[in-house]
Amino acid sequence: MYRKDFWKKDTLEKLRKKAEGLLLEKTYQIEHSESLEMQTLFHELQIYQLELEMQNEELSSIAQELETQKDRFSDLFELAPVGYLVLDSRAVIEEVNVTGSKQFGVRKAALLGKPLTSYLHADDLQQFYFFFRRLQSSGSEQEEQVRFKKANNETLYAQVNGKVITKGKFAFSCYLTITDITEKKKAQLEHEKAKRRLEVALDASQTGIWELAVPGGQVYVDELSCSLFGIKPQEFDGSYNTLLNLIDKDDRANVDATLRSSMINGKDFTAEFFVNQPSGIRKYVAARGQMIDLQELGSRFIGTIIDISDKKQIEQETQQLKENQQYMITAASLLAEENERKRISDTLHDSVGQMLYAIKLNLQQLKQMSSSPYYEQAVKMLDQTVKDVRNISFQLAPSILDDFGVVAAIEDMAKRLSGPQLSIVTKFGSTKNLDATLSLNIFRIVQELVNNGIKHGKATCICIELFKKGSQINLKVTDNGEGFTLPNPGTTPTGAGLSSIRNRLNLYKGTMEIHSAPGTGTTVAITIKQ
Template sequence: MKKWGETGKEAIFSTLRTKAEQLLASESAEQQVRAGNEVELLLHELEIYELELQMQNEELKASHNSLEIERSKFAGLFHSAPVGYLILNPNGLIKEINQTGAILLNAHPSELHDKNLATFIVSDSQRDYYAFIKHIQISPNGAQCELRLKTENAKAKFIQFNATTVINPVTEEKAHYITITDITSAKKIQQRLTETSERLNQTLRASQTGTWMVNPDKKEIFLDEYSKNILDLHTGAAVTTNLLSARIMEEDRSKLAYLFADCKTGCEIDLELRLLPIKREIKTVLVKGKIVERYDGSNYFAGIITDITERKRHLELANEHEKTQQRLLYKASIEAQEREREKIGSALHDSVCQILYGIRFNINHISKKGALKTEFNNINNLLDQAIGELRTLSIELTPAILKDFGFTTGLRDMIRRLETVGFKVHTTIDPRADDLPEETQLYIFRIIQELLNNSIKHSGSSAAKVKICTENSAVNILVSDNGRGLSDGVEESCKQGSGLRGIKNRVALLKGKMEILNQNGVTFKIYFPQDNLQA
């Protein structure tokens, strides 16, 4: 009978031995002869089985040596692995542990045998540890947890446990196979990242800034909560192009194409977008971003959104203040010029002209005596010409006729003095222009005077047209000629010509608008709104 632990070969050998013993015990001679033959056969078979057993023994020794070699290899890998490995019995006692695991537990592997793993875990993590052990006993897929180990100093050591339960096929006992990894550095990096992220969030909130990212595949824009608040998009889903476009003023919607353009290295985004008004307020946001490269080599845009409504408002106020300061500066300059003109005009009229009148009176008195009459006539003609030019210059410098007889009369008088045989001016002046403020009248007078002088001196024109129209206290002015026009173009002429710059300054002082048409001569269209005529 086959006994417990016998191999198949041993069972066969035992059967043959029993059979031989039975044959030898037979009392029949015939049976003994027949048994002798069978014994020889059995002996032969026994020899064969003996050889087979020797060969199997050699194979077992070779297999044992191979297993020892492989065991040594795996034992070396087990102890030199960068991850800690240990085996716990169901009671939580350490049965096996590698060198890395022992280092993490701050002990020698021989000192850890049959030690309870729970004794190496800080009290704050004990509850989590026992819950972890209980979970791996009932979970077929194993479990994972993060715990803190006891250390000699006060520094924390964070360990990640990954475990599964294995049943021994021979003893049918359970064992917990556990890997332990030191994640202290990763925890510190995570902590720094959390702190940095929190500081960044605080900074973004304080600066009224949110973040965004474009998904180039699905044409979606991912916004953080603050960005959604800035854009007044209260939705939990990803923001599509159409949804974002619906919040932006129509004139700025074309700018969104840049967000989904081909991402090229070095490409950056810097856009100002105006949002449709909510509660009658137009909000302006600044969208800035740059290229971010993914791990797979693809690119996408990411950046920040800032509410610059207040900044724009303050900037507009600053620009308006600057323009006001410039207008005041221009006004002071022009007023100073007018005062100097008035002084020079008064000096010419009251001093030089009076002297010339006296000279002419004396020359006339001498000429009545009859001597050198022809020569005195020539001198009188020259004096009359000088007096006329001085009077004209005095009037141009100080148009007192504006104060004495009104704007319309003064303007017509100035135009009449500028007209010559080869240059005629057609005028259409609304009489209501006399009701304009005196300062406005003077500015318009100087503008038209400068434009007509330019036509006479530079354009070679033979005719000009002046038209002034007032309606609801607003003023429309048109001055044109039939000359050569501006040879250098409008932009260049405005930069080079001091006369045109002076005209632009006067128009700006009254917050007016000027349009120059450089075709078939040159035409100036100037408009002063009603509310801006008080300089």
């Protein structure tokens, strides 16, 4: 109070001095007959009048300034981007700005005098109660996130900040700001839902999460990923090399190279590999990842890892089943083919051959009855036909193969085909314990390769080598024919004959290598494991 009175007295003295200065500037015509006392009184009245005029001007200026400040404050209060509320000690709304009324979807007049708790979400009443108690007891600014019910029954998610202003010993007002965080909260809720769905999906699919910091090489793996690698989360040192060493040595270099290439080129990472757990368990896993820039954390590879051991086993079993089915189909097809050949061979031998012998006997009878000059010519033609029939019968189903084995059959074939224009040389090693089916397939392969050398290569010399070493059978057929250019290095030429050879080799998982060039002949090397 003392400071206020001093300011008032000082102001009045300044105004008095200013009034006296103004009075000196004015000229008054006072009659000489007036007394000194009247002059003094008139002088004082003039000073008082000027003081009142100046005080009135000063008050008008102050009132105008206050009105300007009030308008500014009103605009700031009403047009603020957040809601402003003033509550009494019972949380009744004493004042609210336009933004606050819009947030609730209620007219400003309808909000005044209403308790704020009537707009609170039922589940947040207790939370707001403790917040309001903290405001009253602490005397400092407090904040809380609560939900309000809008007039259209929609939910307003709000960040509430408040502070208490004391007005008396027992009276106070609570000033609140309400910031609408509905969109942010909804985004958070959607993110949390998506995160929960992802966690459920990952858990259901037994999928682990891994993360690799590109600068530094530090690795994070979740609990499921640790279980796939057979390590405990608390024991993992976060080293990339630690995980890399758990990958099977046959897959390790490829996985490392693929991951480094993905990091350098910024491409997605995909790999399937075996993991050797410290306990000795072997898992087959699939890992995928992609580069993500997390700004303050830098570039990182984030991905998934899943155990596909069962899938791999099913694939292997399915592949084995397909191979077995293909083996059975091929074997049945070749068996049917051999049966048909044997049937035709038997028909030629038993029917056509006997018929030719009968014709020859009849011709001999006719020779005694007639001395036709065409007799010798007919006999020669008949002998050649018998020879051709025998050769065809042999080619179709060599009986010597069943009686004496594959070596005798190949030697007999070489003898039959050799002549003045073709020489077939055979070299044999040990060929013991070859079963009948394998012997037949080896003979058919040799037969096909010799026919190719004669027909396509126009060879004059063919060398056949066959020997067995342990469980491996090696067959090599070399000719000095015209040769040919291979389509591409490492590829096998196509053709009906070669296709038939491959089908037979597939029964034993055999391999075939062809080496040829124009003018250098052809060499075919075949390996079969019994």
